[in-house]
Amino acid sequence: MRLPQQSSILAFGLATILTAQAQFLVSELSFGYTGRINDRGEATVPGFTIHGTPNVPEILSNKVILTPPVPGNARGAVWGDQPNQYREWVADVDFRANGGERGGGNLNIWLARRGDQEIGSSSIYTVGRFDGLALLVDQHGGSAGMIRGFLNDGTVDYKSHHGVDSLAFGHCYYAYRNLGRPSQIKLRQTAQAFKVEVDNQLCFESDQITIPPGYQFGITAASADNPDSFELFKLVVMTENLAAKLQGTPPAHQQQNDGQDQAKAQTSYGRNSQNSQNSQNTNSPRSADFDDVIDDASADSITSSKAQFADLHNRLQSVNHHLSTIFRQGAGMNNMNEKRHEETSQMINDLKQSLSKLDKLDKLEWLTSEMTKMQRDIQNIKTDLNSRISQSENNVKRAISSNHGTMLEHVATQTTPRHGKLIFVIIGSQIVLVAGYIYYERKKTLPKKYL
Structure with a gap:
């Protein structure tokens, strides 16, 4: 009975180890992967620079508050001190947005060259020229939430552009406000495609985008007059091969299609030449590690x-x-x-x-x-009420009909003209007059008696 249980545990542990071997943590580009921002208890993020206006973001034990609940119109930024030197990588960002019913603001995830110097704490709407990728999280178009991707090779000035929203190359809807839990955005760069996932669900992807090594990870947030509080819990960067770290940053050959529909442009960004790609693919895993x-040498060669x-x-x-x-x-x-x-x-x-x-x-x-x-x-109750209402209505009808019939008879009786008394009085008075007259006449004809 114990053998199946032990074998299942062993299989689970082996599966966990194989899964863990798929990706390796790049500690110099990550923070918050242990559940704490700084294991030493200091109010700093090791390997990252933090700044903002009007106040520097507050650093707690397990999160960085980029924009506080008050005051509004605040900005915060976290930028890595070292650039990413890997061609294939995965970046996990856990954040949370809380605010009032009509709160506003945006969160920007950057992978840009000289990001801290050129971008600082700007958002996609206030940044000038930058070289790299930007992922924007906001309530675009009055929606509950949207995630959009932007690319720039340093030639487009976003701050002065008349339609920044039209420059997005991919998007998906995601209601991120007041969820009560952190939301996870995962950026994945492979040799085949670039993907953006939200809560382990695919947001959008493109096989025409490759971000070259030598770019810095950064996260900025901006709040509106009615502010949203953006909290950053972790930024974890992983790669499949730690030994594949490039010692020198090759020049980035960046292209961006300026067709009529910029949102659907086929972008080949940071893609190296085919010869250099083939030369890297021919390297054996042993020489890469x-x-x-x-x-090996023969023992006879050592003299x-x-x-x-x-x-x-x-x-x-x-x-x-x-x-x-x-x-x-x-x-x-x-x-x-x-x-x-x-x-x-x-x-x-x-x-x-x-x-x-x-x-x-x-x-x-x-x-x-x-x-x-x-x-x-x-x-x-409804049936009983209906029956009682019908019964009361019938009773009222019967009472009214009976009372009205008696009233008509009474009125007919009382209003009938009565002439009997009048006739009796007239005839009686005539009889009295006749009797009085007869008596008078008789009295008059009687002989008079003298004393």
Whole structure:
């Protein structure tokens, strides 16, 4: 029962080591890969220069605040002191943007020649002439967020250009504000293409772009009147072969197509000649890793103790150089393993959080049943209310009809003219008059009695 478990663990560890061997950390071009900006606890970024206006960006233990929440119209910049000397590389940038409902600003990721001197803390809209690549993150066109790429060979003055937005060669939409977590932008330069990925999703790519060695990495940010706070957590540069570092920066042959549609221009930027590319491809991996390989020699060719000592000395030096290279690669692999371990731990924590949400399914079912009951009760109340309203309406109709019928009879009875009393009075008064007259006449005809 233990063997399958141990074999699975061994397979996972082997897969991790093979993955770690794919890329090696370039420590002099990176910071924040250990989770801290400065392991010594100092308020500096080793190997990088920081400046900004009106105040220098604040450096915390795990992040650099390029633009603070207040005041607005602030600028911050982080520039590497050493240029990138690798032809194939991967650069990871973790940042976060927080602000008000209508906050504004932009983040610029640069790979430019003499970037700190020519660009400083400028953005793509305020920079003049520069030589290199710029990746812009802002809310272009009123969108929730957009990432666009720009190229320049030093001939275009972006600050005075009438339509900077039309110079972008690639873009994708990405809502980056107020996510509550860092966003990752990955720039990948290979021999085949240049790619930009956002949160492990492809943003855009081009097989017509090659950034030559000798360019500096830099990150700048600018805020508006209603500011966004841009926080930078890390800049990690990796390469597949640390020994392929160029000792001299070759001249960059840069071309940029100035066609009618600049956004869709086929750009061949920093691409060396085909002959030099072929000559580099013919180099064996052994000569690329070790430049002091000593060819094997026959023992018969060593005829003196001096030659034997020289051969032994040279071979010991070669072994020493090889061991140094192995130790350096082992150190890079160790750093990469730590980084992969942190990423794996983070993924496991995210998985645990996702699994914890499954416990709420029972509550959701209970809530669904309660809502069904409530809906049924509301339907019953509605039916009862309709019946009661109909019954009340019928009662009102009956009461009105009955009352109106009695009222008509009463009115008819009360308003009927009554002449009986009048006739009785008239006839009675006539009878009284007749009786009085008769009595008077009789009285008058009676004999008078005298005393």
